[in-house]
Amino acid sequence: MALVGCYVGLSRLLVAVFPVFLLAWLRFGIAAVAMLPWLRRGPGEPALSPRDRKLLFWESFLGNFGFSICMLFGVAATSALAAGVVMAAIPAAVALLSRIVLKEAITPRVRWAIVLAAAGIALLAMARHPATGAGAAAASVASAPWWGYALLLGAVFCEASYVVIGKRLTASVSPRRISALINLWGLALITPFGLWQLRGFDFGPVTPDIWGLLVFYAIAASVVTVWLWMHGLRHVPASRAGVFTVCLPLAAAAVGVLLLEEPAGVMHAWALLLALAGLLLATWPQREAPAPTR
Numbered sequence: 001m002a003l004v005g006c007y008v009g010l011s012r013l014l015v016a017v018f019p020v021f022l023l024a025w026l027r028f029g030i031a032a033v034a035m036l037p038w039l040r041r042g043p044g045e046p047a048l049s050p051r052d053r054k055l056l057f058w059e060s061f062l063g064n065f066g067f068s069i070c071m072l073f074g075v076a077a078t079s080a081l082a083a084g085v086v087m088a089a090i091p092a093a094v095a096l097l098s099r100i101v102l103k104e105a106i107t108p109r110v111r112w113a114i115v116l117a118a119a120g121i122a123l124l125a126m127a128r129h130p131a132t133g134a135g136a137a138a139a140s141v142a143s144a145p146w147w148g149y150a151l152l153l154g155a156v157f158c159e160a161s162y163v164v165i166g167k168r169l170t171a172s173v174s175p176r177r178i179s180a181l182i183n184l185w186g187l188a189l190i191t192p193f194g195l196w197q198l199r200g201f202d203f204g205p206v207t208p209d210i211w212g213l214l215v216f217y218a219i220a221a222s223v224v225t226v227w228l229w230m231h232g233l234r235h236v237p238a239s240r241a242g243v244f245t246v247c248l249p250l251a252a253a254a255v256g257v258l259l260l261e262e263p264a265g266v267m268h269a270w271a272l273l274l275a276l277a278g279l280l281l282a283t284w285p286q287r288e289a290p291a292p293t294r
Helices: 002-015 020-034 050-077 080-087 090-101 108-127 134-143 146-169 175-198 208-233 238-258 266-283
Strands: none
Touching: 002 020, 002 208, 002 238, 020 050, 020 175, 020 208, 050 146, 050 175, 090 108, 090 146, 090 238, 108 238, 108 266, 146 208, 146 238, 175 208, 208 238, 238 266
């Protein structure tokens, strides 16, 4: 999630050069070439069942395609501040879906970790807009259409579905093969839109630095982070894994401050402390209860 936040922050440089759908199409295409060997079934790995195939499609449709569409159009209709606050609900949505779908118990520590994580990201979203006063914020909320917030909430549950479906997939499919297959589905889903924006696009002004950043973005987004996430989900309950999604906006903010020279203040520090406290609360080893003596 920290790596995701890093390339999300750096992708601002790519969006200034490439249209969104064309950028996504190039990302999936580069990653598909890099992950060709991962498509083959490993030794001893069972063949994909019809259930696995359905889950792979929904993992890509919701986690790759749906999340991007909901987020982009939701932010365009509302504001970045609204998006940051709404996305603070991702850990809670993961915990809710893991309870409903996977029947995982939500411990009190994880509940409090979700609260702290949500508070940290909400504070971070407000800190990144220090010039926005209460009157301006109220006017923005009042003028934004309801469907913009609905799309942002849809993006939250798309990301939560990505975590929960991934947990089920890792029980029968290797992390490398999951990464390759959902990337291939993402390429198929985005291709019509990518080809539409490809027409008439001039690649001449694209510098070698931008091409290098695009390759890093493709490998980091579709190869490394998905493999790490799926590998981790094999050993961590989905509700606890959802807490780690707080690392995404925190890392993106760090890239903005350290590399893109965005302003930072005291509220950023408080947001970081709250989010880290949530992570520690969710992941700190619990003491074993002493065995009863006779």
